[in-house]
Amino acid sequence: MPIRQIVLQDNLEFLKTLPDGSVDLIYIDPPFNTGKRQERRRMKVELDREGGARIGFGGKRYRAVDLGAAGWDDVFDDFLGFLRPRLEQAHRVLAPTGSFFLHVDYREVHYCKVELDAIFGRACFQNEIIWAYDYGARSTKRWSTKHDNILWYTRDRAEYTFHFDEMDRIPYMAPGLVGKEKAARGKTPTDVWWHTI
Incomplete structure (x- = not known):
């Protein structure tokens, strides 16, 4: 498989074709099971x-x-039944230093976390990323849902690839509170990402 290939198809069928431990990064964004x-x-x-x-x-x-x-x-009667084989295959093909990201929303994130803990091991859970945004409709009957959840797991809890020095930096919210050099360099993102486009 070529380096840096993006594949757009049913991931279960594609994952089954890959050898064990052969993929450095997997990002899965399944349907959110909204019931609509x-x-x-x-x-x-x-x-x-x-x-x-x-x-x-x-x-x-x-x-x-x-x-x-x-x-x-x-609509899925058994969302985890749909997702589980995909998560198991993702774990199988993930490289020893690889990372796995699952993008879901508030309806399923808690169930997915428990399932991923069982497959990857709780110690291999690295972080939850909150992807916040401010576009779309506003509810008049409850708090408006304006974020998604991305669960990050690694194959090994301590030996994994993370390119800290290569990530894009973001501006400080209060640049006057840090020195000029730090303000010019910016800060590294946190686990809350704001999407503006």
Whole structure:
């Protein structure tokens, strides 16, 4: 398998074709089991030097291009039954120093955490990343849900790849409270990610 290949297909069938311990990083973003009919518009966001309507990281401007819509029923009677074989295969193919990320929401994250603890071992749970955002509809009947959960596990609890020095830095919220050099360099992200596009 080529280095840095992204595969877009049913992950269970693809994972079964891979040899044990052969993948450095796995990111799975399954359906969220919302119990609703879903329709998702496919959008492409492009850099727009002419003054796009969206402003992203670093003040760059973007525009959204509508690519059409697709619909599906996001209902599973047994969500973990659907997910479990995929998690087991992911664990099997994960390299000894590899990382596994599962992206879910508040409906299933707690069940998935227990399942992943059983498959990977509780000690191999490294972190939960909260992906926060502020776009989309607002509820008038409960707190608006404005985050997703990403569970990070490794094959080995102590020996894993983490490129701390290579990650993009973000600005300090109060740059006047740190020295000029630190403010210019920025800080490393935390486990709460704000999505602005």
